[in-house]
Amino acid sequence: MRNFLCECGNTLYFANSECLVCHRPLGFISEEMTLTACDVSNDGHWVSCLNGNQYRPCSNYSHNNVCNWLLPVEDQESLCESCRLTETIPDLSKPDNMSLWFNMEQAKRRLLYTLRKLRLDTSQQTTPDSKGMKFRFLEDVTEDEFGEELTVKSTVITGHCNGIITLNLKEAEDESRIKMRDELNESYRTLIGHFRHESGHYYWDTLVRGTRHIDEYRKLFGDERLSYTDAMDTYYANGPVHNWYVNFISAYASMHPWEDWAESWAHYLHIVDTLETANDYGVNILQNQLCNPLAERYRRSAETDFDKIYEDWCRLTTVLNALNRSMGQDDAYPFVITEPAKYKLAFIHNLLHEQL
Incomplete structure (x- = not known):
């Protein structure tokens, strides 16, 4: 995630809604992938300081303050591109849910930023009756059994199904x-x-399932036609497979080929987004300028092989983990990428670059 600049020269961050120096309102323009300062006109329209076009804030921005995205003033929708993807929001009558919803939307917009940079579509149908990628933010259902103590009656399982x-x-x-x-x-x-993980399941359906890539996928990740239910029961009964770290990016990835893909996909998004951040800050390690895999010039150049990204990621995470240890914190990236895990990441990288 890169940073942005206000009209006054102040540094702006992706989640900002107001410049702390000139106090202009801020809004993210998804079509241009940029955060812009705005001047408010007499008719109430927000005029971007970057392009001079008129916008209005998403209704979740103006009414709930859980969003900072803008819509073109002529757009008939009340919600921005990001908020329209959320089908179910939390019960806002509960006092803590507004802040939790904000956290959800913030993480979702970070995901969408990376997906947009990778030219990945969120509207593709995974089945004839699906509506593309959608989100539901749900709570466990509880009941009051003894007058005071709430007991969980139904647990919401985080996951993906049909988009x-x-x-x-x-x-x-x-x-x-x-x-x-x-x-x-x-x-x-x-x-x-x-x-990032759950989006991986969506993109397995749209990029791998039923395509010419399925055979190579099965060679690397395994046969997804194996019973998922049996694999899940075995994993939670016995734990990950023995020596899982030799072939998998995480213990959970060893459960089933679908989860191996989703975990690897999430790590690829971790890698490219964090490297973009490091590049934006001009991070240089041992006289090596870290690349930005999400930059247009990089994605369209001949230098699109995964080895450069992987080498820069190893340099960066070595430093990040050392810094965290110096501060008495857990490692920022507590994973070891073995050769089999690296091949899976490279498969995802090459698959995505084929789409560009």
Whole structure:
């Protein structure tokens, strides 16, 4: 994720809604992939300082302050491109849900930013009756059994089905997510990680299933026709396969070829987004300027092989982990990419570049 510049020269960040120096309102223009400062005209329209065009804020921006995206003033929709993808929002009558919804939308917009940079479509149907990629942010259903204590009656399972990505609202709450991470003995669990992982299932359906790539996919990841239910039951009963770290990017990836793909997909998005951030800050390690895999000039150049990205990622994560240890924090990237895992990431990289 790169940063942006205000008309006054102040640095702006993706989530900002107001410049702290000149106090202009800010809005993200998805068509141009940029955050812009705006001047408000007498008729109430937001005039971009970058292109002079007129916009208006998404209704989730003006009414709920959980969004900072703009729509062209002539657009008949009330919601922006990002917010229209959310089919179900949390119950806002509950006091904490507004902030949790904000966290969900923030992570979702980061995902959409990367997908747009990779020229990935979110409107493709996975089945004839699907509506493309959609999101539902749901809560566990609880009931009051003893007058005071709430008991979970129905648990929301984070997952993907037929283009719909469902996330349990608890994943947007740090305390609950960390508790779940510890219970599952995971080294890494983040909200953006969930979005990236579940989007991988959607893009497996649109980029791999039924295509000429399926045979190569099966050679690398395994045969997805194996029973998913049986694989899931085995994983949760016995844990990951022995020596999973030799062939997989994570323990969960060893459960089933679909999960191996989704975990690898999420890591690829981690890599390209973080490298773009490092490149935007001019990070140079051992006289090596880190690449930006999402830059237009990079994606359209001859230098699109995965080796450069992988080498820069290894340099960057070595530094990031060392910095975190110096601060007494857990590793920022607690993973080891073995050769089999690297081949899977390269497969995803080459598949995506074929689409450009």
